[in-house]
Amino acid sequence: MSNDVRISVRNLVEHVYKCGSIDSRFRSQSxxxxxxxxxxxxxxxxxxGDQKEVYLSTEITYDGLTFIIDGRCxxxxxxxxMVTIDEIKSFTQPLDQLEGEGSPVHWxxxxxxxxxxxxxxxxxxxxxxxxxxxxxxxxxxxxxxxYSLADLETFVNKVIEGYALYAKLQYEHRVKRNESCKxxxxxxxxxxxxxxxxxxxxxxxxxxxxxxxxxxxxGIGKTISTLFPAVKAIGEGQANRIFYLTAKTITRTAxxxxxxxxxxxxxxxxxxxxxxxxxxxxxxETKCQKDYCEFANxxxxxxxxxxxxxxxxxxxMTREVIESYAxxxxxxxxxxxxxxxxxxxxxxxxxxYIFDPRVSLKRLLExxxxxxxxxxxxxxxxxxxxxxxxxASLNKETFLQLKKDFKGVDxxxxxxxxxxxxxxxxxxxxxxxxxxxxxxLLDEAFLEQLLQFSKDAEQVLKTETSQSLLxxxxxVNNFLKISELLDEHYVIYAEKxxxxxxxxxxxxxxxxxxxxxxxxxxxxxxxxxTLSPLPYYQDILGGKQEDYFxxxxxxxxxxxxxxxxxxxxxxxxxxxxxxxxxxxxxxSLIKKRPGNYLIFFPSYQYLLSVYEQFKQVDEETDTLIQTxxxxxxxxxxxxAAFTPNQDKTLLGFAVLGGIFSEGVDLIGDRLNGVVVxxxxxxQLCFERNLIKDHFNKKDKNGYDYAYVFPGMNxxxxxxxxxxxxxxDHGTIxxxxxxxxxxxYQLLLPQEWNHLTII
Numbered sequence: 153m154s155n156d157v158r159i160s161v162r163n164l165v166e167h168v169y170k171c172g173s174i175d176s177r178f179r180s181q182s183x184x185x186x187x188x189x190x191x192x193x194x195x196x197x198x199x200x201g202d203q204k205e206v207y208l209s210t211e212i213t214y215d216g217l218t219f220i221i222d223g224r225c226x227x228x229x230x231x232x233x234m235v236t237i238d239e240i241k242s243f244t245q246p247l248d249q250l251e252g253e254g255s256p257v258h259w260x261x262x263x264x265x266x267x268x269x270x271x272x273x274x275x276x277x278x279x280x281x282x283x284x285x286x287x288x289x290x291x292x293x294x295x296x297x298x299y300s301l302a303d304l305e306t307f308v309n310k311v312i313e314g315y316a317l318y319a320k321l322q323y324e325h326r327v328k329r330n331e332s333c334k335x336x337x338x339x340x341x342x343x344x345x346x347x348x349x350x351x352x353x354x355x356x357x358x359x360x361x362x363x364x365x366x367x368x369x370x371g372i373g374k375t376i377s378t379l380f381p382a383v384k385a386i387g388e389g390q391a392n393r394i395f396y397l398t399a400k401t402i403t404r405t406a407x408x409x410x411x412x413x414x415x416x417x418x419x420x421x422x423x424x425x426x427x428x429x430x431x432x433x434x435x436x437e438t439k440c441q442k443d444y445c446e447f448a449n450x451x452x453x454x455x456x457x458x459x460x461x462x463x464x465x466x467x468x469m470t471r472e473v474i475e476s477y478a479x480x481x482x483x484x485x486x487x488x489x490x491x492x493x494x495x496x497x498x499x500x501x502x503x504x505y506i507f508d509p510r511v512s513l514k515r516l517l518e519x520x521x522x523x524x525x526x527x528x529x530x531x532x533x534x535x536x537x538x539x540x541x542x543x544a545s546l547n548k549e550t551f552l553q554l555k556k557d558f559k560g561v562d563x564x565x566x567x568x569x570x571x572x573x574x575x576x577x578x579x580x581x582x583x584x585x586x587x588x589x590x591x592x593l594l595d596e597a598f599l600e601q602l603l604q605f606s607k608d609a610e611q612v613l614k615t616e617t618s619q620s621l622l623x624x625x626x627x628v629n630n631f632l633k634i635s636e637l638l639d640e641h642y643v644i645y646a647e648k649x650x651x652x653x654x655x656x657x658x659x660x661x662x663x664x665x666x667x668x669x670x671x672x673x674x675x676x677x678x679x680x681x682t683l684s685p686l687p688y689y690q691d692i693l694g695g696k697q698e699d700y701f702x703x704x705x706x707x708x709x710x711x712x713x714x715x716x717x718x719x720x721x722x723x724x725x726x727x728x729x730x731x732x733x734x735x736x737x738x739x740s741l742i743k744k745r746p747g748n749y750l751i752f753f754p755s756y757q758y759l760l761s762v763y764e765q766f767k768q769v770d771e772e773t774d775t776l777i778q779t780x781x782x783x784x785x786x787x788x789x790x791x792a793a794f795t796p797n798q799d800k801t802l803l804g805f806a807v808l809g810g811i812f813s814e815g816v817d818l819i820g821d822r823l824n825g826v827v828v829x830x831x832x833x834x835q836l837c838f839e840r841n842l843i844k845d846h847f848n849k850k851d852k853n854g855y856d857y858a859y860v861f862p863g864m865n866x867x868x869x870x871x872x873x874x875x876x877x878x879x880d881h882g883t884i885x886x887x888x889x890x891x892x893x894x895x896y897q898l899l900l901p902q903e904w905n906h907l908t909i910i
Contacts (some may be wrong), residue, residue, distance in 0.1 A: 155216060157319045160517055161208075161223035163494075165260040167456070168314040190242045190285045191226060194292075203228040208268040214312045217319060225265035229281075236279040236296075237266040244287050244610055254282040254295045260311065267304035276301055288607060318456070321463055322495065325422070329497060332420040333387025338380060339417045344878075345707030346372040353702040354677050355381035358525055359390055363676040363699045365531075365690050369706040369901070370681040370872035371880075375406045376413070378527045378677055379498075383414060383421065385525065386497070391674055392523035394423075394498040397506060399533045401784070402815040407500045407529075408470055415467060423498035424469040426505060429486040432475060440484070441617065447484040455491060458483050463495065503534055507669045508541040509637075510630055521672035530814065531678035532865050535692050538662030544634035545656040546602075548576035550624050557620055565612055565621065568605040575601065576653045579646060588838040591644040591655070594635060602628050631657065637665065643842050658839065660846045667694030682868040684899060688861050691852075706903045708875050713882055715904045719889035722830040727758060734829060734887060735766050737910070738803070742773065745883055746801045747824025748794045752808040752870045754830040756780065762829070763805050778806040787811060796821035808832050809866040812873075819876045825883035826874045831890050832863035864899045871904070885910075 195204040209222035227238030239262035241255075262280045270278045282295040299307075343351070350368050357364040358381065368374050378396075385391045396407045404425055411423045430438050435445050442449035458481035466473055469492060478485035493499045494515055504511050506526060516524070528534060554569035575598050583589045609625040612618070634657045638644070641661040647654050659665065670676050683689050686701055718737050720730040742749065753759035756778075763777055776790055790812070793802060798821075806812040808828065834840050840858045848854035867886070874882040884904065890896050892909070 155323065156218050156220055157323060158220040158222075158519070159315075159319075161221055161261055161264045163515065163517075164221060164311065164315060165257055165264060167318065168311050169257045169260045190287065190290070191240050193290070194238075194240050194283060194285060195227060198227060198229065199231070201230050206269075208265055208272075210268045210271065212308070212312055214309075215316050215320060217316070217323060219312060219315075219319070221264065221268070223265065225262075225269075226283075228269070234277075234279050235269065235273075235275060236281050237262050237269065238281045238283055239265070240283045240285065242285050242287050244607070254284070258282050259297075260307075263299065263304060263307055264311070266299060267301070267308045270299075270301045270304060278304070318460060321460065325420070325463070328420040329422075330387055330389070332418055333383050336380075336383060336387065336414060336417060336419050339376065339413045344372050346704040347377045349704055350374065350377040350679075350702065351381045353700065354378050354527075355384060357677060357700050358382060358385040358675045359388075360700075361674055363695065364678065364702060365683060365686055365693075365695060365699060366677065366679040366702040366704070367683040367686060368679055368681060368702070368704045369708070371876040372704070372707055374679055374681070375403070375529070376410045378529075378679060379407065379410050380414065382525050382527060383419065386421075391525050393496070393520065394525050394527060395506060396498065396500045396527045396529065397503050398500070398529040399503060399537060400530065400815045403529050404500050406815075408468065411498065412468055420467065421497045422463065422467045422469060423500060424474070424489055424492040424496040425471055426489045426493060426499065426501035427471045427474075427486070428502070432471060432485040432489075434475075434479070434485065439617075439619075444617075445484070447478065447482055448487075451483055451487060454481050454483050455488065457481060458488060459491060459495065462492070469496065503528070503537050504541055507534070507538065507666055509665070509669060510541075510633055512669065518672055522674055524673050526670060526673050526676040528676065528678045530680050531693065532680045532682050532689065532869075533814075534666070534678070535662065535689075535862070538666050538693070539659050542634065542637065542659035542662055542665045543657055544627075544631040545654050546627060546631050547652055547654040548573060548580075549652045550627065551576070554620060554624055557618070562612060562616075564608050568601070568608050571601050572598075572605060576655075579655070580648060580653045583646070583648075586648075588645060588647040590842075591646060594638070594644060594657075599632070599635060602632055606632065634659075639664075641665070643846070645838070645842065647838065658842065660843050661692070663692055663694040665694075667696075670694065681872050682865045684865075684868070685861070688857070692857070706901060708878065708880075708903060710903055710906055712875055712880060713884060713903060714908070715906060716883070716885045716908050716910045717891045718885060718887045718910050719892055720887055722754070722758075722888045727761065731762055731765050734762055735769060737885070737887070738766065738827065739770060741825070741827070741883070741885060742801045742803070745825065748798065748802045748804075748818070748822060749825040749827060750804045750806055750812065750818075750823065750870070750873060751827040752806050752813055752829060752866075754808050754832055754866075755835070756807055758829070759805050759807060766803075774800055774802045776802065776804045778804075778810060778812060782811065791816065791818070794818050794822045808870055813866065813870040816873050817876055818873060820880060823874060823882065825885070826871055827885045827887060828867050828870050829887045831860075831888050831896055832866035833859045834862055860895065860899075864896065868899075868901065871901075 198204060204227050205224045206228045207222065207224050209220065212219045212221065225237055226240040229236040229238055239258055241258055259282065262282060266278045266280045277298055277300050280297050280299055284293045346368060350366060353364060353366060379394070382391065382394045398404055408425060411421065434447055439445060440448045458477055461481065462469060462477045474489050475485050478488050493513060505513050551569045551572040555566060555573055558565040558569065606625060606628050609621055613622060613625060638657060641659060641664055643658050643660055645656055645658060678689065678693060686703065690699060720733050722730065738751065753762065767775070776793055778790070790804065794804070804812070808830065809832065844854035844858035846854065847857040871884050874880070874884060
C-alpha cells in the first residue's frame with residue numbers, strides 16, 4: 153500500500169476548521185435549492201479569459217505521508233496582471249447581518265486553492281476573493297485579501313499539521329485493515345448449504361463492478377455471506393468501504409455480530425452504526441439548539457478530539473459505544489455517528505442515508521463512491537421505503553394552527569400561514585363532491601407561497617424558538633425539494649379528512665430515483681429471502697439489463713416442514729362468517745401438535761376480532777398479543793416468552809408485515825408452527841389503485857404490482873420465521889382459499905409445494 157493520502161480541499165479544511173454549533177444546520181436546507189443557480193449566475197458575469205470550475209491539485213509530503221489535495225475552485229479571474237481566486241458562497245440572512253470578514257472555513261478553502269495555483273504557476277503573490285451572494289435579493293458582498301506565496305505556504309503547512317495526526321492514524325489502520333482482510337478466512341468451520349454460492353456471487357459482483365439481485369432462503373446466514381466477500385474484496389484492493397443497509401434494528405444487530413465474529417478471527421476493520429436521531433438524543437426533546445443542548449453547543453470545537461479518541465480505541469462503533477464516547481466528549485451522538493461514517497470502513501445504517509435525497513450522506517465524493525459497496529438487506533422493503541423517501545405531503549391543518557399560534561405575535565408568519573390555509577380551503581371547495589382526487593399539476597402560485605413561507609420562517613427561527621414553526625419549515629422544504637423531482641413516475645393527489653385537506657406528491661414508481669441515488673457506487677447487492685419474482689424487483693428497484701441474478705434453493709429438507717391450506721375466505725366481507733372456523737382450526741391444530749405458534753393477521757382489527765373469539769372458547773391456552781406502538785423492551789419480552797421445551801402451548805397473535813414477521817430468529821423448539829391468515833394483500837385504497845392504474849398503462853400487471861406481489865411477500869416473510877436451521881421442524885398453515893389458485897401458488901417457495909388441504 154502506498155503512503156498516499158488523497159483528500160479534497162473542502163474536506164480537508166472542514167476537518168481542520170470546524171466551528172459553530174449544529175443548530176445552524178437546518179438553515180442550509182432551503183439554500184440548497186438556490187446554491188447551484190447562484191454559482192452559475194455569478195460565473196456568467198466573468199470576463200472573457202476568466203475560468204470557472206477549475207480543477208486544481210497538489211502533492212505535499214509531511215511526516216512520512218504524501219498528501220494529494222485536489223478540488224475545483226469556483227473562479228479564476230485575470231485582471232491587470234493579477235490572478236484572483238474566487239470562492240462563491242450563498243447566504244440567507246440580511247446583508248447587514250453578515251458578521252466579520254467572512255467565515256474562516258471559506259477563507260481556508262479559498263487560500264488552499266490560491267496556494268496550489270500560485271505554486272504551480274510560480275506567482276509571488278495572488279488575490280483571494282470571497283463572494284457572498286444573498287439567496288433572495290442576489291445582493292453581493294466581496295471580501296478581498298492579497299497573499300504572498302510564502303504566507304500561503306505557511307498557512308497550508310499549518311493545515312496539514314492539523315490534519316496529519318488523523319491522517320497518520322487512518323493510514324496505519326488501513327495498512328493493518330487490508331492485510332487482515334486479505335488473510336481472513338470464513339469465520340465458521342463450514343459453509344451452510346447455499347452460503348458458499350451466495351458469497352461467491354457477491355464477490356464476483358464486486359470484482360466485476362456490477363449489481364446483483366439475490367434471492368437467498370431464510371436461515372442460511374445471508375448477513376455473513378454478503379459481508380465476508382465484501383471484506384475480502386477490500387483486501388484485494390477492489391473496494392474501500394462497505395455500506396450495510398437495512399430497515400430494521402434486529403438486522404443491524406446481525407451485521408454488528410458478523411463484524412465482531414470476523415474480528416475474533418483476526419479482522420482489523422472499523423464499523424459504525426448510525427441510529428436515528430430521536431433514539432440516541434440525550435435530551436428530553438430533540439432540539440439541536442445551542443441554548444438548549446450542551447451536546448450541540450460548541451460541537452465542532454470538540455468533535456475532532458472525539459473522532460481521534462474513538463478511532464484509536466474502538467473498531468466496533470455500535471450505538472452503545474458511540475453514546476459512551478459522545479458523553480465523554482460532550483458531542484451529539486447522532487452527528488458524531490454521521491461524522492464517523494465518512495471515515496469508517498463499514499457503515500451499518502438505514503436505507504435513507506444512501507437513497508433519500510433529503511438526508512443522504514452528501515459529503516461522499518464520487519471517488520469514494522466508486523470504491524464503496526452497497527449491501528441492501530431485506531431489499532423487498534426498499535420498494536415502499538423508496539416510495540416514502542421520494543414522496544412528500546402538506547396539509548391544511550399545519551397552516552391553520554400556525555395562523556392561530558402567530559396571530560398578534562408575528563404578522564409576517566401569520567400572513568404567510570393565512571394565505572396557505574386559504575389555498576387549501578379553495579382547493580377543498582373546488583372538489584367539494586370528492587374525498588380523493590388527482591391534480592394534473594401543482595399551482596405555481598402555491599409553490600411561490602411555500603417558498604416565501606420558507607424564507608419568512610427561516611428568518612424568524614434565527615432568533616425565536618417555535619417547535620410548530622420549525623416542523624412546518626422542514627415539511628415545506630421537503631415538499632419543495634420533492635416538487636423538483638416531479639415527472640411521469642409521480643402522481644399528485646389530494647384527500648379530504650373532515651375539515652383537513654392533504655396534498656401529496658406521490659412517487660408511484662421509485663425505480664428511476666433509486667437508480668439515480670445509487671449511481672456511482674462500485675456495486676450494489678440487493679438480497680432477501682423473498683425477492684420473488686425477481687423480474688418485478690429488478691424493475692421496481694431500478695435494476696438494469698446487465699445486472700447479475702442469483703436464486704439459491706432452500707437447503708432445508710421438505711420433511712422438515714408440513715404445509716397445510718385451510719381454504720376459507722378471509723376477504724373483508726367474509727371475516728365475521730369464517731371467524732369461528734379459524735378459531736376451530738387453531739384449536740384442532742394445537743391439540744394435535746402442541747407447541748409455540750405465531751398467528752399472523754393482515755390487520756390489527758382482524759387480529760383483535762379473532763383473538764377475542766378464541767379467548768371466549770379457550771381460556772386455558774397461554775396467549776400473547778402484539779400491541780400498537782410496542783417499545784423495544786416490550787418486543788423483547790414478547791419474543792422471550794417463546795422458550796424451548798415448554799409443557800404448555802403458547803400462541804402469539806401478530807400482524808402480517810409487522811415487527812414480528814421479519815428478522816426474528818426463534819430457532820429450534822422456540823417456534824413450532826406459523827399460521828398465516830390471508831394472502832397479505834394491502835387494503836384496497838385510492839393510493840394502491842393509483843399504483844395499479846400506473847403500471848397497467850405501462851403494459852404490466854398493475855394488480856400484481858400494487859397488491860399481489862407486496863401481499864405475498866408478507867406471507868413468505870411470516871412463514872420464513874419457522875425453519876431457521878438444519879435441525880428445525882415445524883408446521884405452516886395458510887388460511888385462505890386463494891392459496892389454491894395458480895397465481896398465488898406460483899409465488900410460494902418450492903419447499904412449500906407439498907401442500908395438504910385441511
